[in-house]
Amino acid sequence: MTEVRVPTLGESVTEATVATWFKKPGDAVAVDEMLCELETDKVTVEVPSPVAGKLEEIVAAEGETVGVDALLANISEGDGGNKAAPKARESSENDAASSQAPRKSSDGGGQSVDVMVPTLGESVTEATVSTWFKKVGDTVAQDEMLCELETDKVSVEVPAPAAGTLTEILAEEGSTVEANGKLAVLSAGSGAAASASAQETAPAPAAASPSTGKDVEDAPSAKKAMAEAGISRDQVTGSGRDGRVMKEDVAKAIAAGTSAAASAPAAVTAPRAPSAADDASREERVRMTRLKQTMARRLKEAQNTAAILTTFNEVDMTEVMAIRNAYKADFEKKHGVRMGFMSFFTKACCHALKEIPEVNAEIDGTDVIYKNYVHMGVAAGTPTGLVVPVIKNADSMSFAEIEKAVNAMGKKARDGKLTMADMTGGTFTISNGGVYGSLMTAPILNPPQSGILGMAKIQDRAMVIGGEIVIRPMMYISLSYDHRIIDGKGAVTFLVRVKEMLEDPRRLLMDL
Known part of the structure; x- marks a missing residue:
């Protein structure tokens, strides 16, 4: 039992x-x-x-x-x-491969070990094999990296479960694999010879039970997913018991809708004009990564679902820059991290979110969920695309703790080491387009969040202060928000509070 x-x-x-x-x-x-x-x-x-x-x-x-x-x-x-047909299993780890025919080791005596797709994270059901670091016949050490998988959000490295020889690759580069799917076969043991194994196609999943005609309660996670995606119940085919809709059914419906939307224009628009021979030789067609595809889909879904508006303001960065210049050496010496601007903006946003709680809320169907904590998303550009790692409980952190967290997440993002836990649970996001030279920015929401702050570059401008024209380091800031939950007054007040605290950082210390 x-x-x-x-x-x-x-x-x-x-x-x-x-x-x-x-x-x-x-x-x-x-x-x-x-x-x-x-x-x-x-x-x-x-x-x-x-x-x-x-x-x-x-x-x-x-x-x-x-x-x-x-x-x-x-x-x-x-x-x-x-x-699947019953057969002996040497360990519980082979259960996921129960649909495969039994394999016999070669005369070299090496034991066959399956290389499986690791856990990909909550709600992630498949991945693409992006790179194999080894080829068939190579000798590998235990925990040596065999391949890299790419999901909608992160890259996952797959280590060798045992030392031995890579005898078979079942999922080639570019192929899509499901969670707990089989990637390859190892012959365990030093110098083990490649084993010949007969592979059978896994049986198709059992068809969903036909509806019994009675009222069926769909899975709560499926209801939430349908509400977030803005799709109705009749657009989804349920695969659960009695035809109930599961979360994966909603994901399939969304994917099918995206594919249909992508293919529809091709039927009504003129085909791409042929390029001249000399131009065609200078063109390159590259398939979008799963991360890029997901980012494009989510951004478009946000525009289709939320009522997005953007309000702007500008901040005089004189006081923040003065504090930073005065204490940056002591700060780095004590805390081992440089003082940047992100800690000031994070603290200012956390204070403003407490005053305007709807900016830190989300819509769930017909309900509004107010978050009494701040998990701050920090958008970061990487060679593979935009990612938003999350700093948990940023509202309870000090300046030094925020800077350390931002640096740590930035390094993980650049190295492709972010996990699903690093990228989920955010309640509000900051996007700094100023690092790339943007003068003004109006970022798109990161659903299901209701607000995102945009930072731009700092630029000296002539300002009239006390009746005199002076040169001040100015930054445009913006708040893109969901007008379904945040009204204009709340959005403008939020941005004004952020401006006030940055122009007089003493307000942050006094919680004003």
Whole structure:
């Protein structure tokens, strides 16, 4: 008998409510098939089946509150939930490859080890194989990097699970693989010879149960995803029990809609004019990375869903620059990090967000969720595209802690080491286009957030102060906001508060 327990729910989250059971006692279940969904005050968590077999007992019914590691259900292991032919397994790690025919090691005695797609993060179900660092026949050490996968948000390196020889690559560069899919086969052991293995096509997933005609409650995460994407229930085909819509069904519907929208113009617009021979030889066609494709889709979805407006103001940076010049040497000596402008802007925004809480809120269907904390997203350009790492609980950080966090996230972004946890949960974002020389900027929202601050370059300009013309270092700042939740007064007040605190940084210290 295998126990199904409540997984880790996240930092500071200790309990959840059982929202929906997708299976009932007596149902056959497959490995990783969704059993139930839990709701916390922050996220929705899906609980997969750890083994194939039959659901014998549900311990925590729908609506019950459960703690971390609490018992949810019991499963009797067996072949009832496994559509593949039964076969011996040497370890539980091979369960994900149960649809593959058994492999026999070569006479060299090396044991075959599957290289699987690692966990990609919440709601990420597939990735693209971007680069193989090894080729078939190469000897590899344990934990040596074999390949790199690219998801919608981050790059994931796949290390060798054992030392040996790479005998087979199942997913070539450019191919798309699903979570827990098989990438390659290793022959474990020094100098192991390549093994010949017969591969079979994995059986297609079982078709969704036809609707019984009764009212079906869709998964809460699916409802939220449909509300965020602005699509209706009838645009999504449910694959859950009794035809209920799951979160992955919404993702498929969004992807299908994006593909249709992308292909529609080709049917009504004239084809691309042929290039002259000499021009064609100087052109280069490069496929967009998954990160670029996702960024383009999300930005367009934000424009289609939110009512985006932008308001502008300008900041006299004299006082901030004076403080920075006066204390930057001492600051770096004590804290080991340079004092930049981002800590001032982050602190100013955190103070303004407390006064105008709707800027730090989000729309969830017909509800507004107000965040009593600030997880600050900091947009950063990288060679592979725009990413927005998140500094958690920035409102409780000091100047030095913010600068250290910004530097650490920036380095991880440049090195391609950001994880899903680094990029999720943001409540507000700052985008600094000034580092590239932008004089004015109106950034697009980072959904489901309702506001984003744009910073521009600092430029000396002639200003009239006290009846005299003086030269001051000025910066244009902007707030792009969702007019569905933030009115004009709130947006303008927010930006004025940021301006006031930057022009008189003493207000930050006195919480004014």
